[in-house]
Amino acid sequence: MNTHHISADTHELPHPPEQEKPRKALFANRPKAYPKWIVGRFRRMKWAVMALLLGLYYLAPWLRWDRGPGAPDQAILVDMPGRRLYFFFLEIWPQEVYYLTGVLILAAVGLFLATSLLGRVWCGFTCPQTVWTDLFLMVERFVEGDRAQRIRLDNGPLTLNKIARKVTKHLIWLAIAVATGGAWIFYFNDAPTLMGDILRFDISPTILFFVGLFTATTYLLAGIVREQVCVYMCPWPRFQAAMLDEHSTTVTYQAWRGEQRGPKRKTESWEGRGDCIDCNQCVQVCPTGIDIRDGQQLDCIGCGLCIDACNEVMTKIGRPGELITFDTQMNQTARAAGQPTSGLHIFRPRTLIYLAVLAIVGGVMLASLMSRSDADLSVQRDRVPLFVQLGNGRIQNSYTLKILNKERADRSFEMTIPALPQAELSLVGHEEEAGQAATLTVKPDSVGSYRIHVRMPREALQGASTPVSFLLRDATTGESYSIDTVFLGPK
Ligand code: SF4
Numbered sequence: 001m002n003t004h005h006i007s008a009d010t011h012e013l014p015h016p017p018e019q020e021k022p023r024k025a026l027f028a029n030r031p032k033a034y035p036k037w038i039v040g041r042f043r044r045m046k047w048a049v050m051a052l053l054l055g056l057y058y059l060a061p062w063l064r065w066d067r068g069p070g071a072p073d074q075a076i077l078v079d080m081p082g083r084r085l086y087f088f089f090l091e092i093w094p095q096e097v098y099y100l101t102g103v104l105i106l107a108a109v110g111l112f113l114a115t116s117l118l119g120r121v122w123c124g125f126t127c128p129q130t131v132w133t134d135l136f137l138m139v140e141r142f143v144e145g146d147r148a149q150r151i152r153l154d155n156g157p158l159t160l161n162k163i164a165r166k167v168t169k170h171l172i173w174l175a176i177a178v179a180t181g182g183a184w185i186f187y188f189n190d191a192p193t194l195m196g197d198i199l200r201f202d203i204s205p206t207i208l209f210f211v212g213l214f215t216a217t218t219y220l221l222a223g224i225v226r227e228q229v230c231v232y233m234c235p236w237p238r239f240q241a242a243m244l245d246e247h248s249t250t251v252t253y254q255a256w257r258g259e260q261r262g263p264k265r266k267t268e269s270w271e272g273r274g275d276c277i278d279c280n281q282c283v284q285v286c287p288t289g290i291d292i293r294d295g296q297q298l299d300c301i302g303c304g305l306c307i308d309a310c311n312e313v314m315t316k317i318g319r320p321g322e323l324i325t326f327d328t329q330m331n332q333t334a335r336a337a338g339q340p341t342s343g344l345h346i347f348r349p350r351t352l353i354y355l356a357v358l359a360i361v362g363g364v365m366l367a368s369l370m371s372r373s374d375a376d377l378s379v380q381r382d383r384v385p386l387f388v389q390l391g392n393g394r395i396q397n398s399y400t401l402k403i404l405n406k407e408r409a410d411r412s413f414e415m416t417i418p419a420l421p422q423a424e425l426s427l428v429g430h431e432e433e434a435g436q437a438a439t440l441t442v443k444p445d446s447v448g449s450y451r452i453h454v455r456m457p458r459e460a461l462q463g464a465s466t467p468v469s470f471l472l473r474d475a476t477t478g479e480s481y482s483i484d485t486v487f488l489g490p491k
């Protein structure tokens with residue numbers, strides 16, 4: 001027994017013995033999720049979306065598109081050496097990268113709109129992480145069995161059967177990962193040619209590196225990390241709440257109908273209790289392993305599988321379905337209060353803003369595509385010296401003119417300055433005499449660069465800076481292109 005003495009000299013009080021406070025751990029391992037097999041309408045929708053997206057991903061690089069001789073015939077191709085992006089009838093040059101910016105804006109705002117209307121449909125059905133995780137889970141279920149068998153296998157001793165199943169699963173996962181990494185590379189190379197090279201084991205280290213990289217990321221993210229990507233790594237769930245309101249549909253447990261929950265015998269009455277029989281089926285099918293009855297959670301990807309599971313249970317026990325349902329907060333509040341519900345409110349201030357942004361960006365892109373030219377001009381005036389006064393009294397300015405010829409044939413342009421007929425043009429490095437016109441030829445599918453001297457009599461100038469417009473006329477088609485600049489002279 002501990003005794004404490006009080007010192008008469010110091011009158012010190014004894015310190016009470018230090019109490020060990022229980023410490024709460026700041027880290028806990030995430031319990032592994034073993035999603036159970038379920039059938040139902042959302043599961044069927046997920047299969048259909050998965051088949052469509054995987055089919056598109058693996059087959060798209062094999063689609064052909066005839067662009068004429070000398071041009072690649074792959075419908076979708078990112079040609080890095082040629083610095084070109086091909087998408088069916090579109091050919092995007094590096095100078096037109098703003099089209100990609102437009103597509104990214106459309107995709108982002110489209111995602112905002114879909115989220116504000118239908119909640120996390122992107123996460124639950126179409127996100128690549130969801131699609132590939134679903135595919136890997138399908139393999140796991142096929143090789144190791146459904147939830148109960150998988151748990152038993154993981155907790156059981158290391159047997160030959162366990163080793164064989166684990167090795168088989170990981171080999172199939174690796175095969176899918178290689179196919180995924182390989183398919184990605186086909187978007188950057190001519191797919192049939194690259195496939196031939198692969199079959200002959202004639203692959204460059206760069207291709208090998210990227211196939212390895214995408215294989216490793218697919219295997220890790222879809223096979224090993226799985227739902228933890230959605231819960232811990234992905235930023236989208238963190239800010240998607242900003243797009244949701246009481247009119248957005250989300251997966252909801254109808255607590256007003258389900259509580260008080262609890263197990264129920266067949267002979268017991270439904271009086272004074274809720275419809276939830278606490279069977280945990282909704283938790284067992286959940287790919288992120290959460291309980292939707294705890295309310296809206298960051299971990300819920302909105303896949304609807306708990307709805308399928310609960311509907312199956314409700315059918316078995318003879319209660320109405322949709323105890324867990326896709327619904328709006330507004331309707332849920334109305335249902336709980338026994339009031340009539342309203343339909344989906346598509347047009348609300350936030351959705352109208354998203355629709356307006358989509359319409360504006362889409363409209364601008366469409367207009368820009370329609371008025372797209374098959375040649376682009378850029379001009380740069382020499383800054384040193386600003387101008388040169390020639391012996392004959394004329395003033396000379398020099399320019400570098402670049403002509404982008406997007407056609408796959410030589411083009412010849414006649415250049416003039418129609419508003420200033422006194423102007424003389426001469427091409428640096430060309431023999432022709434200076435004259436009112438100069439002929440510029442540009443090779444197919446390339447940029448032609450010319451240095452041009454322009455000379456003008458002093459009296460034709462409008463002070464120190466005279467606006468000029470270069471006009472280029474295609475000698476074959478008669479099509480004209482113009483670009484504005486200035487001609488500088490003495491004050
Ligand atoms: S709670 Fe339901 S909707 Fe949410 S992730 Fe789990 S199964 Fe999918």
Ligand code: SF4
Nearest residue numbers: 276277279280282310
């Ligand atoms: S599946 Fe339905 S009945 Fe079973 S625990 Fe979940 S909510 Fe309750």
